[in-house]
Amino acid sequence: MAVAEKEKRTFRIDIYENLCKGCSICVDYCPTNVLAMDGNLVIVKDLDACNGCQLCDNRCPDFAIQVFEE
Template sequence: MAEPAKKLPRIEISERRCKACSICVDFCPTNVLEIRGTTCVVKDLEACTRCQLCDLRCPDFAIRVFD
């Protein structure tokens, strides 16, 4: 029997608010995020541990992590 699929978190990033300061990218312990152009994007969602450090640190109210 196949293993049930791991439930992934949902990371919402507001492109309008993000200023690509890269604080979330540098403080993420598992390298989930990266900067692409003028906004932050999710690179590797499976690595996310829902620690919410990006949510706490984002100065621009741009990122939210839903379980």
């Protein structure tokens, strides 16, 4: 079955280091393992895998992460 190729959607993840407390909730709940812990801070490990589900933003207790579509 022919399927029109989906346009690849790209995202930008903003992490506000002054707000992040390193609870690792976003890392644990990311369904595509985009994020990782680097000591007490969250870093973006694999941005290409991001599907823009916003779970990290919604479950972040500290207003420290946001996902923008580009």
